Amino acid sequence: xxxxxxxxxxxxxxxxxxxxxxxxxxxxxxxxxxxxxxxxxxxxxxxxxxxxxxxxxxxxxxxxxxxxxxxxxxxxxxxxxxxxxxxxxxxxxxxxxxxxxxxxxxxxxxxxxxxxxxxxxxxxxxxxxxxxxxxxxxxxxxxxxxxxxxxxxxxxxxxxxxxxxxxxxxxxxxxxxxxxxxxxxxxxxxxxxxxxxxxxxxxxxxxxxxxxxxxxxxxxxxxxxxxxxxxxxxxxxxxxxxxxxxxxxxxxxxxxxxxxxxxxxxxxxxxxxxxxxxxxxxxxxxxxxxxxxxxxxxxxxxxxxxxxxxxxxxxxxxxxxxxxxxxxxxxxxxxxxxxxxxxxxxxxxxxxxxxxxxxxxxxxxxxxxxxxxxxxxxxxxxxxxxxxxxxxxxxxxxxxxxxxx
Amino acid sequence: xxxxxxxxxxxxxxxxxxxxxxxxxxxxxxxxxxxxxxxxxxxxxxxxxxxxxxxxxxxxxxxxxxxxxxxxxxxxxxxxxxxxxxxxxxxxxxxxxxxxxxxxxxxxxxxxxxxxxxxxxxxxxxxxxxxxxxxxxxxxxxxxxxxxxxxxxxxxxxxxxxxxxxxxxxxxxxxxxxxxxxxxxxxxxxxxxxxxxxxxxxxxxxxxxxxxxxxxxxxxxxxx
Numbered sequence: 001x002x003x004x005x006x007x008x009x010x011x012x013x014x015x016x017x018x019x020x021x022x023x024x025x026x027x028x029x030x031x032x033x034x035x036x037x038x039x040x041x042x043x044x045x046x047x048x049x050x051x052x053x054x055x056x057x058x059x060x061x062x063x064x065x066x067x068x069x070x071x072x073x074x075x076x077x078x079x080x081x082x083x084x085x086x087x088x089x090x091x092x093x094x095x096x097x098x099x100x101x102x103x104x105x106x107x108x109x110x111x112x113x114x115x116x117x118x119x120x121x122x123x124x125x126x127x128x129x130x131x132x133x134x135x136x137x138x139x140x141x142x143x144x145x146x147x148x149x150x151x152x153x154x155x156x157x158x159x160x161x162x163x164x165x166x167x168x169x170x171x172x173x174x175x176x177x178x179x180x181x182x183x184x185x186x187x188x189x190x191x192x193x194x195x196x197x198x199x200x201x202x203x204x205x206x207x208x209x210x211x212x213x214x215x216x217x218x219x220x221x222x223x224x225x226x227x228x229x230x231x232x233x234x235x236x237x238x239x240x241x242x243x244x245x246x247x248x249x250x251x252x253x254x255x256x257x258x259x260x261x262x263x264x265x266x267x268x269x270x271x272x273x274x275x276x277x278x279x280x281x282x283x284x285x286x287x288x289x290x291x292x293x294x295x296x297x298x299x300x301x302x303x304x305x306x307x308x309x310x311x312x313x314x315x316x317x318x319x320x321x322x323x324x325x326x327x328x329x330x331x332x333x334x335x336x337x338x339x340x341x342x343x344x345x346x347x348x349x350x351x352x353x354x355x356x357x358x359x360x361x362x363x364x365x366x367x368x369x370x371x372x373x374x375x376x377x378x379x380x381x382x383x384x385x386x387x388x389x390x391x392x393x394x395x396x397x398x399x400x401x402x403x404x405x
Numbered sequence: 406x407x408x409x410x411x412x413x414x415x416x417x418x419x420x421x422x423x424x425x426x427x428x429x430x431x432x433x434x435x436x437x438x439x440x441x442x443x444x445x446x447x448x449x450x451x452x453x454x455x456x457x458x459x460x461x462x463x464x465x466x467x468x469x470x471x472x473x474x475x476x477x478x479x480x481x482x483x484x485x486x487x488x489x490x491x492x493x494x495x496x497x498x499x500x501x502x503x504x505x506x507x508x509x510x511x512x513x514x515x516x517x518x519x520x521x522x523x524x525x526x527x528x529x530x531x532x533x534x535x536x537x538x539x540x541x542x543x544x545x546x547x548x549x550x551x552x553x554x555x556x557x558x559x560x561x562x563x564x565x566x567x568x569x570x571x572x573x574x575x576x577x578x579x580x581x582x583x584x585x586x587x588x589x590x591x592x593x594x595x596x597x598x599x600x601x602x603x604x605x606x607x608x609x610x611x612x613x614x615x616x617x618x619x620x621x622x623x624x625x626x627x628x629x
Contacts, residue, residue: 001518016506315502318463319563320491320519322484398463402502 001325003332010333021337024301027294028341028381029348032374034287036349039370041356042280048362049272055191056265057133059098061227061239063091063246066259082259084220085207087249091227094241096234099127102207102222106214108178110203112164119160120202121177123210123222129188131226132199139171139186142206146185150208154182158190159200177203180213235266288377294341295381302334302389313393314401327394334386335379342378346371409472410571410602411437411460416469417625418455429455430466431625437604439570442597444616445606452625454575457606461494461573462486474570491519495564495601499576501556503548503563509535510544513563520567534562538592554585561592565601572596574605578612590615 001009014021065083088102104123109116122128126142129135137158146153154177156166164175166184174181182205191199207222229238239262246260247253306313313326321329354364418430429452437443447453458464459471462478463486471478474493481489495516496502503512514531522530535544538558548556557577564572574593578586590612597603605616613619621628 001521005518005524311502312504315504316515316519317487318461318490318496318502319516320487320567322487322519324484325519399458402463402498 006332025341027297029345031291031294032345033349037352038283040353044362046276059229060265062263063225099130099228101127101131101226104222111176117163123207131228135189137189147206155186155204157200157202295385299385306393310404317398330390335382338382407438412472414470416466444613446613447622495569495572497574499579534566538562
């Protein structure tokens with residue numbers, strides 16, 4: 001008997017008990033659908049997080065001023081002003097470093113016409129948008145000149161601009177920051193939450209201006225330095241070079257306690273990726289259990305079917321069916337149930353992951369490998385749980401089977 | 406003298422039911438020549454069904470020798486027996502034994518399926534066999550939509566669709582009224598005239614007399 005004839009026989013047989021076949025398949029459908037959907041959700045979430053981390057800046061290293069030890073108590077990171085503008089300039093000369101933005105911040109009230117808001121005032125340089133992956137919505141960014149001459153110019157984050165009721169027409173007008181008039185030269189494009197802080201609620205001014213008017217010009221210290229490395233491959237080398245350069249500049253013996261830390265975006269990224277990878281495997285594992293339960297459902301119904309159809313098996317044997325004919329007939333029935341269930345499950349799973357992706361906002365990730373794996377898995381389930389009942393059927397004694405009532 | 410199609414020599418069949426051993430056949434010898442119409446007659450419990458199972462290669466004798474059309478059956482494995490049933494033998498049962506929820510056409514075509522005959526030829530031959538049984542207008546009917554006589558005619562069509570050399574009929578008229586029973590027996594005579602060897606098992610003397618030879622079975626032995 002050819003596979004086509006066996007399949008035809010199985011289909012017509014399953015069609016005679018539709019409800020039972022459908023309910024049996026439901027177990028496989030749910031199993032496969034949940035594997036497909038959960039893997040897609042895991043991958044979607046992983047991609048979403050990766051995108052957000054990348055949005056913080058590409059190939060970003062952040063040098064933070066280290067903690068000082070005061071009276072034996074370690075102070076909060078950034079409490080020391082051990083990093084300087086000169087450090088930033090020196091880091092900029094390292095091989096593979098594309099851009100460097102020193103950052104120093106304070107908090108102040110910003111007033112525009114009749115509205116005001118209290119926000120972060122960040123002193124930086126023209127390299128900031130490159131390093132932190134911002135783009136400009138309106139106007140222009142800080143320039144070399146405005147930093148050198150400590151001009152009173154400000155670039156507003158999009159949220160801050162909204163809070164102050166300022167739009168495109170506000171370019172060139174004045175706002176008051178901590179009582180000092182500044183000219184608005186640009187407004188940043190909305191970036192969205194990075195998941196850690198809002199990057200849209202801040203006002204950027206030249207770092208020199210911040211020192212002169214807010215934090216005092218005596219020190220050249222900065223809170224942190226953002227470093228953009230040219231390529232991802234150069235990250236480890238750049239990180240090592242920065243560390244040794246700053247240790248040298250700060251007179252720290254190797255092995256001593258650094259007064260700065262270099263935070264690495266790739267660490268965060270790889271941690272997130274591995275966490276989500278693990279989560280995906282875990283979810284798929286849990287979903288696989290339901291697939292196994294579905295397989296047991298198939299075995300159960302096949303065993304019942306063999307018993308119910310004992311007489312039919314006897315008749316078939318009497319009119320010439322071989323061991324193999326009966327074995328394959330029942331095995332193919334189990335396979336049709338599992339594969340049909342698997343295919344429907346894939347469709348249901350894809351629809352579910354598309355819906356979840358749309359709601360969560362990470363879109364629809366289609367992974368052909370999952371589909372191949374799900375199909376193969378349901379095939380294996382069909383064989384695994386179908387072969388035993390089929391053997392039971394094929395081994396029946398024809399006379400006993402014919403007498404069976 | 407014509408060729409023997411059935412040559413059974415001193416066959417026994419013992420069923421081991423745990424504590425008791427039942428000797429359903431206790432040394433039966435039987436020879437049937439090609440083209441004969443033989444009736445095996447005996448009361449219930451005489452072992453005639455066991456005899457039929459062994460003759461039909463559904464069962465094997467516990468001891469003794471059975472040569473079917475020149476082939477010693479004890480040399481065949483289970484699949485070998487299945488091939489013999491498929492190629493040589495057509496069965497007709499008292500309870501028809503049609504496949505449930507399956508059309509008359511599919512029922513009759515099924516033995517050809519196990520011979521590996523292609524679908525188109527299968528259906529053509531099954532249709533012809535059913536038409537020969539006068540059921541040309543009942544091809545799509547399922548067994549539960551047919552009368553007893555019609556079901557038995559479907560079963561006979563299924564037995565003869567493979568053009569078997571030997572037709573074994575176990576109480577084929579047992580569930581039928583006498584008129585329909587006569588019709589079925591007429592069909593067997595037609596098949597016999599066309600060359601098939603017929604072995605008919607019955608407990609009914611009126612049925613047995615229609616055969617050309619009667620073999621009596623009693624207590625697991627051939628009586629005469």
